[in-house]
Amino acid sequence: AGVFEGKPDFDLLLPPEEPAEERRAGEAYCKKIEGFLINHVDPDEIERTAKIPDTVLKGLLEIGAFGMKIPTQYGGLGFSYKNYGRVLTLMASWSNILALTVAVPQSIGIAMPILLFGNEEQKQKYLPRVAREAISAFALTEPITGSDAANIQTEAVLDSTGSQFIVQGEKLWCTNGPIARFATLIARVPARRAHRDGKSVWVPVPEGKGAEDLVHTAFILDMHQAGVQIRQRCQFEGCRGIENAHMTFQDVHVPVENVVGEIGKGLKYALIILNVGRAISVPAICLGMAKQAWQPTLDRANSRQTFQKPIGERQTQQMRIGQMAANLFAMETLALLVWHLADHKQFDIRIEAAIAKMFCSERTIHFLKDAQIIFGGMGYETAESKRLRGEPGFGIEQLVRDAEMYRIGEGATDVLRPFVAREGLSQHLDRARTYFDERVTGIERIREFVRLLRFYIPWYWRQWRRNPLSSRLEMRHPKVRSTLRYAERVSRRLARAILYAMAMHREALRDDQGRQNRIEAVGEDLLTIAATVLSAESKERTAGRHEAWDLAEEFFRNARERINRNIRELLRNHDRILTVIGTRALHGDYPSLSSGIIRRGLNEYLPKDKR
Structure with a gap:
């Protein structure tokens, strides 16, 4: 995030070295997985039949492939993220569908939520099973909500006995759903505020009576529970072997012991595990x-x-x-x-x-x-x-x-992209919120203006002063030093450009996705430039491999052109013209674009009995 503030800390890109024994463990397991893939997995059969054979899934469970991130005390392999990534890369080079099927339970299936937010009883009960026996899934998306996860409609209502939740609703595109024994379910719970141990918490209310809100909560769902129904195995343009479900819940009983973490924090947990x-x-x-x-x-x-x-x-x-x-x-x-x-x-x-x-x-x-x-x-x-x-x-x-x-x-x-860009924008927009408020007038507006000046004059002056680079060994290489000096200089230039854009467009910048996309693109390029040159230096220093510099320098050359264009267009661009044309098109102002064909709207592709 320092890239957007004009003060990147390149030392953060050089954390302690990976322990040698950890790397050896990962490499040994990669050899094991490689042998299994070559001898037991036919990727062409998976593509042809759109199905991963049960024998393949059982074999991967037996050798621990579904438990790479689960600690050894719970039956897993206890791998680092780096080793986990290496194994997935190897698997994907043979069959990306198989790699995806293995990855879902370990990132968004029940293992990670339980590890991060579950209690010890849940860890003891479920982690050994999903490490070696059972596949899990993730149920968040619904037919009317995708990235807008806050608007899910599936509800879990505490029953009158207070011992279980009754779930009603549906989920779409639940990867691994048709073959999963367990799933991470995110549902909304009728709850009210209460105070416990000096802090405010959400408490579920029986039968929804007296609820103040419907709050997102995470559950461990047993897919064998009565009322869980797989309505469809979804089919896609690609990823033909993927097991992906549209499923419904009708009076599904989930024990209160299956709540993961706290009531009301399910959406937060989901975003963290993502x-x-x-x-x-x-x-x-x-x-x-x-x-x-x-x-x-x-x-x-x-x-x-x-x-x-x-x-x-x-x-x-x-x-x-x-x-x-x-x-x-x-x-x-x-x-x-x-x-x-x-x-x-x-x-x-x-x-x-x-x-x-x-x-x-x-x-x-x-x-x-x-x-x-x-x-x-x-x-x-x-x-x-x-x-x-x-x-x-x-x-x-x-x-x-x-x-x-x-x-x-x-x-x-x-x-x-806008999510990343807001790291660069939010600090300025939050600081100037009162000044931009049209309801603020007179003396109060003048006070706010003075307050902003007191902050931004020294801040702006710092954006013209070069920040020193670290003296670490990795940064002494002349190519590394010159490239990181460029990245540091552009970071300050980006910070100034963000301020200029805010001054020109004020609160409207919060919804200006064209400019937000450019801010993100510059940050993305600066991070990758720094990563590539540090990698090239490491390969040269540790293995005598100089050819990596060809690749790093070529990426740098192209990135530099993109950066110059994006910063320039952050201030002046033609986005408004395109936006107007797009808006007019959405309002049907260009009928000739649909002439000369058999014209059909989206609803005309519905089955005839549903039109």
């Missing part, structure tokens, strides 16, 4: 998919002849592959950094997690589309179709289809 998916699972799976495509793409470019010449010798493809290499290096570097930060619990990595999720998912989509272009027609044909006539059955088209899900899941890009 950080695990954003920081670790999604970047790892995306990285594995991109790495899976890398070598076949090089092989295709070197072997495919057009006009008596391999396409890899043509400049267009060389430039495309060069860009892919730089992006793959940046993705891996950023992912490893965020995993490492997550292992050192003193860091709040909400922002870094969101950036890692966005960067890796978006870059993977572009990476795989570029690979598909290099494959040409072969990249559009399915692996099974190619295999029938003796061609290599590499399914780049499947990876392209699958990748889109990772941009959407765990927080869509268009939702996370």
Whole structure:
């Protein structure tokens, strides 16, 4: 977050080294998983049948793959986040659907909520089961609520005996739902305020009588409980083997002992555990998919002849592959950094997690589309179709289809960008809230203006003064030092530009997503620039590998162009013109755009009996 305030602390990107024994444990388990995947998992069968065989899931449970993040005292492997990410990357390079199925129970299934917020009895009862025996799921999204999770409608009402909650409602896109024994359920509980031990808490009220509000609460749901019904196994453009449910709850009885943490904190818990998916699972799976495509793409470019010449010798493809290499290096570097930060619990990595999720998912989509272009027609044909006539059955088209899900899941890009940008905006908007309030007039407004001046004059002066870099060994390398000096300088420039934008647009900046997206993009690039140069320095210093600098410097060159454009457009852009056109289109002002076709609106695609 310091990047948005003009005072980045690059030392935070260099936490203590990973213990050697921890790394060895992760590498050994990767070997074990690799053997299991090669000998027991047919990814083409999963794609063809849209089903992961039960024998595969049972085998992974037996070797602890579903309990990597569960401590050993509860039957798990007790891995670090970094080792967990390594294993998921390896699995995703073989089958991203299998990696996703393994990741969900360990990030948003019942294991993580219980570990973070559950009591000891819940840990003893459930963690050994989900580590080695049972798969779990996450039930938050509903048909009318996605990223807007605060508006869920599923209710859990305490019964008259006070011993159990009665759940009514429905959930959509519940990953692992059809095969799960347990699920993390987020529902709204009728409750009232009470005071206990000197603090205000929510207390559920029997049968909802006298409730002051419906508050979000987390539960451990037994999927075998009467009233839980899987209505549909959802099908998607890609990720064909995924088990994803639309399910309903009718008079489902959940014991009060199954409440996780405190009444009223379910949404907070859900957002916290989603950080695990954003920081670790999604970047790892995306990285594995991109790495899976890398070598076949090089092989295709070197072997495919057009006009008596391999396409890899043509400049267009060389430039495309060069860009892919730089992006793959940046993705891996950023992912490893965020995993490492997550292992050192003193860091709040909400922002870094969101950036890692966005960067890796978006870059993977572009990476795989570029690979598909290099494959040409072969990249559009399915692996099974190619295999029938003796061609290599590499399914780049499947990876392209699958990748889109990772941009959407765990927080869509268009939702996370403003979330990150508000780290840069909120401090200014909160500080100036009273001054921007149109109801404030006269002497009070003058006082507020003076107060702001007293703060911002010295603040603004500091944004023109260079902050010294650390003297740590990693930062003494001349390329590292010059790059981080650039990042520090741009951070101060960004902070000034945010202030200028606030002065020009005032309270309207809170809803100006075009500018917010640019703020996030600059922060994303600065974090990744710093990560890549520090990684290149480490590879050179510890392994004598100088080639990483080619990739780091190429990413830096492209990022610098993006940064200049985004900061410039933070102050002056054409967003308003596009916004007006979009608004007019939504109001039906361009009827000619739908002329000359058999025109059908969205509701005309409903089944005939529901129109």
